[in-house]
Amino acid sequence: MATTFSPGDLGVDAFIISEIIVNCDEMMPDIEDESRCGEDESLDSFLTERQIKVLQMRLSGLSQQEVAMRLGTTRSNISILEKRAHQNIDRAARTLQQWMMLRAPISFHARAGTDVFELPKGIFAEADKKGIRLPITSLDIVVQLRRRAPRLFKKRALERDALIFVTEEGEVLVEGISEEL
Numbered sequence: 001m002a003t004t005f006s007p008g009d010l011g012v013d014a015f016i017i018s019e020i021i022v023n024c025d026e027m028m029p030d031i032e033d034e035s036r037c038g039e040d041e042s043l044d045s046f047l048t049e050r051q052i053k054v055l056q057m058r059l060s061g062l063s064q065q066e067v068a069m070r071l072g073t074t075r076s077n078i079s080i081l082e083k084r085a086h087q088n089i090d091r092a093a094r095t096l097q098q099w100m101m102l103r104a105p106i107s108f109h110a111r112a113g114t115d116v117f118e119l120p121k122g123i124f125a126e127a128d129k130k131g132i133r134l135p136i137t138s139l140d141i142v143v144q145l146r147r148r149a150p151r152l153f154k155k156r157a158l159e160r161d162a163l164i165f166v167t168e169e170g171e172v173l174v175e176g177i178s179e180e181l
Helices: 014-019 049-059 064-071 075-103 119-129 138-148
Strands: 106-110 162-166 172-176
Touching: 049 064, 049 075, 064 075, 075 162, 075 172, 106 119, 119 138, 119 162, 138 172
Parallel strands: none
Antiparallel strands: 106 162, 162 172
């Protein structure tokens, strides 16, 4: 019986997959050779053509075994390709988040123990200092914080210090600060 997956089930944002394209002309079918492209290897993507093919087939509902049969390889090979593709997607997503944090005009250092409902006040104060009117409400901020960094909170309080970044469009990005820093 074939197992079907949606992008959310696989932990993959469909937009990210649809935007990732690779321009390597020569791809070898074996895993060992999947990262080898011609001398003109493109940096357009973190995914190989083979990884994209596997993800497309998996997202269309095919099982790993069915994908393996269609591509003339083993289920184990497909599993490794899929795992590496997800690792590459996660790396790309983290890179984009870091870039957005660097560009965010509002940053706020929140201390451990701060109540989640106190955080919007600090964020709005930082926005006011920079003359930025955020298109979001306090509730929007709280919801985004809880969704983006659920592990940073224990009940209503921050468990450890965090850096909170907000774009002019109102997108909230969070980065926990480890105790070693």
